Amino acid sequence: MMFAESRGMSSTISLPTCSCCHRHIMPNDKCVKFNCPNCGTDLIWRCESCREAARNYTCSSCNFQGP
Numbered sequence: 001m002m003f004a005e006s007r008g009m010s011s012t013i014s015l016p017t018c019s020c021c022h023r024h025i026m027p028n029d030k031c032v033k034f035n036c037p038n039c040g041t042d043l044i045w046r047c048e049s050c051r052e053a054a055r056n057y058t059c060s061s062c063n064f065q066g067p
């Protein structure tokens, strides 16, 4: 699903957002992405800082929270 979330921004590229801190993930970020281990449909993104801090993520589809 592709929805334009960033209207009015100069960038036309839709950057993924970190599922932990909800910041945009830059292409050179050492992020990780994986499917939700609970529902398997949602793609979880974790930015570098959240990965290092081991912050919890929340799946936007099933609200599953995991480390």
Ligand SMILES: [Zn+2]
Residues within 6 Å of the ligand: 018, 019, 020, 021, 022, 023, 046, 047, 048, 049, 050, 051
């Ligand atoms: Zn983050």
Ligand SMILES: [Zn+2]
Residues within 6 Å of the ligand: 036, 037, 038, 039, 040, 041, 042, 059, 060, 061, 062, 063, 064
């Ligand atoms: Zn899920």
